[in-house]
Amino acid sequence: MxxxxxxxxxxxxxxxxxxxxxxxxxxxxxxxxxxxxxxxxxxxxxxxxxxxxxxxxxxxxxxxxxxxxxxxxxxxSPGIDRPLRHAQDFERFEGEVVDLVLKAPIGAAAAGQVAVNRKKFRGVLQRTEIGWRIVWRDEPAAKPGQRVSAKRTPAPEQALDFTLDELQSARLAPVVDFKGRAPRGGEAG
Missing domain, CATH: 3.30.300 (GMP Synthetase; Chain A, domain 3)
Known part of the structure; x- marks a missing residue:
């Protein structure tokens, strides 16, 4: 063996x-x-x-x-940044925040909305009819103690559809909430 x-x-x-x-x-x-x-x-x-x-x-x-x-x-244990390798892993963690690295940059496919050489993404994992999608906002996170105006308009939501064959690696994003709010994705994981 x-x-x-x-x-x-x-x-x-x-x-x-x-x-x-x-x-x-x-x-x-x-x-x-x-x-x-x-x-x-x-x-x-x-x-x-x-x-x-x-x-x-x-x-x-x-x-x-x-x-x-x-x-x-x-x-x-796999930890909070668990690797996602198989289709079943993606099904299991649908709706969670994930970090993805593509094998190749997205190129001109994003029609100028994303840098053409970008390969790394962090966003919410969603299922589509033909594969998977990651949805994110390219907006800097507020620093601790920084005041954020309620009038500020959020960055536009962006999405990228992909298949598992296009991925170099994928893992759960290590999002930790020390303030005791609801766990990410609405469930304990």
Missing amino acids: TLQQTISGTVQGLGFDLVETERSAGGLLRVTIDHPWSPGMARSLPVTVEDCERATRQLQYALEVEGVDYRRLEVS
């Missing part, structure tokens, strides 16, 4: 999904797990420290049996 198959089988056997596996210099093996999700389900609970401990113990046994050479094993 390959390393990926060993890790995936072990993690799935514990009732988790494998999000990512990474090998680093110095023998570090990093495994990221999450609770399974399917369309129609509410967002799952976050991965706890106990979940990571259980997965670590089981992976240590499985990797020893397979004779995998590593110095340190790290098992963690």
